Amino acid sequence: MDTIKFPITYDGTGLTKLVEDSDAYIKQLLSLCARTEPGVSPLYPDFGVYDPTFLIADKGQFMIQAARYIPEIQVTNVETIFSQDGESSTAIEFVRRT
Numbered sequence: 001m002d003t004i005k006f007p008i009t010y011d012g013t014g015l016t017k018l019v020e021d022s023d024a025y026i027k028q029l030l031s032l033c034a035r036t037e038p039g040v041s042p043l044y045p046d047f048g049v050y051d052p053t054f055l056i057a058d059k060g061q062f063m064i065q066a067a068r069y070i071p072e073i074q075v076t077n078v079e080t081i082f083s084q085d086g087e088s089s090t091a092i093e094f095v096r097r098t
Contacts, residue, residue, distance in 0.1 A: 033047070033070070034062065047065065
């Protein structure tokens with residue numbers, strides 16, 4: 001049985017609890033930031049980055065968003081990778097703040 005893990009999880013008794021801070025959780029937050037355009041979230045209208053589908057990802061904008069909404073990490077590198085068949089992906093590296 002699959003369980004809901006973001007940002008809460010169910011423990012089988014019907015109770016909910018926060019997901020413990022893990023790299024998987026941080027990666028999920030970074031992915032949400034990269035896939036959300038500003039203005040989409042009514043609670044946080046400036047959350048997200050503009051769609052880089054046909055452009056190189058805006059590293060500066062992404063790093064600012066990550067610093068604002070995920071302060072427990074520091075993004076160290078954002079790189080757009082283009083494959084020979086025309087597909088692109090963005091690799092994001094981060095470290096936890098101490």
